[in-house]
Amino acid sequence: MPTTMLHVPTPDGRADAFAAFPEGGGRHPGVLMYPDGFGIRPVLREMARELAGHGYCVLVPNTFYRHGPTPVIELPEYIGEEARPAVFARLMPLIEEHTAERALRDADAYLGFLTTRPEVAAGPVAVTGYCFGGLLATRTAAAHPGLVAAVAAFHAPVAADGLDALAGITARVHFGHAESDLTPESLGELNRALDAAGVDHTSEIYPGTVHGFTMSDTDAFDPAALKHHWDRLLPLLDRTLTGG
Template sequence: MIISSDEFVELPSADGGVMRVHVFRPAIKGRFPGVLLFSEIYQVTAPIRRLAAYIAGHGYCVAVPEVYHEYEAPGTVLAYDTAGTDRGNALKIAKPVAAFDADATAGLDFLAGHAACTGRLATVGVCLGGHLAYRAALDPRVLAAACFYPTDIHAGSLGLGKDDDSLARMADLKAETLFVFGRADPHVPFAGRALIRARLEEVGARYEWHEVNAAHAFLRDEGPRYDAALFAQATGWMFALFQRVLSASD
């Protein structure tokens, strides 16, 4: 369906500044399930905007926060180059985990109160955003989460001090989750993937698990690692989850 994709709001943040949140939603009147989309370390790049628009076009109200708003001016996009990668990776371990979590709560609050949202909520993310989508799904309001090649969960290395509690808190996960990894992804090696899946089994999580023959960032529709066929397949798994869970009755 046709979407509206030029909206943003600036929410107050705990550091006294603002967190810019980009909104993509169907252009028709109505209320739709809400999806909080977390970006890679580069913030809201063109590929992330296209992913958000693609999700919104399937009938969802999508909100995309700028994850490094404490450190970068509103609207800042880091480049897909060495300097941008170094900056994004540095900020990933400069920002406290509690601040990432506070952003997720603010984003979910915003979506839940949006006039175009039904209040039924999901999260999705890629790379850093896959981890943040998982952590946001620890909020009991979140019904489903799609985590694409989430980094750092297996190593507990997100945030200031590189000491997150994501694996430890997995017992709190009530949302139904989708995990998708590339088997050739050096950021989440086989042992790391095995550790995450073992923990999901240990806590009795409701989850779906896929490992595909791809590298890291295979959903990003720029650069040599993009796999269009796997993009269609992987997002299809996401939409199947969202349609089943978000459209179900309470």
């Protein structure tokens, strides 16, 4: 897949971003992919290339660009249990500083940039995200009901802003939850709120999973759950962006 690093102008500076495009040129639907808190790294680049291979232009922004270009913090090649405390000690202050107001300013910039790229077809886009990025994806969908046609979030705290915040979403939704993150009772409460808001959704716990199950460079990785993630994500994008 053709790939490149781009710089997205924002009200607070320039965000570096990884972009992947389908082979053969032409214009294709756009997908904004928010990384997990660990940021842009080989596993995220590979996921973006995989998605581009299915016919989408994918933009993966450096969420923490205010603190420097990718990699904002040094990461081991494999983020195992022993490495996590030191990584999170550096990561959590960045997450805490990334307020909802900052996130929405950035979302405006990312979507404006994505939708005006010559490779991106006119029409609605999709937003997806992982962990903290899934919360950002959900916020972005709620703030841009006329533009975002699909949103998918995986092992993400999608209700962190309160269940009422989900009422602004008009996109089709898939939430894939880790079993370690959400009880069946909490899932039921979330899904009732989505139903009450009239959100077209699937929202499910992926059996036997722990937080971070899509990320192959962590000890949370679950290959079967990653496949299930693609089996949910690709049909969602096909229905909403290509009319499949």
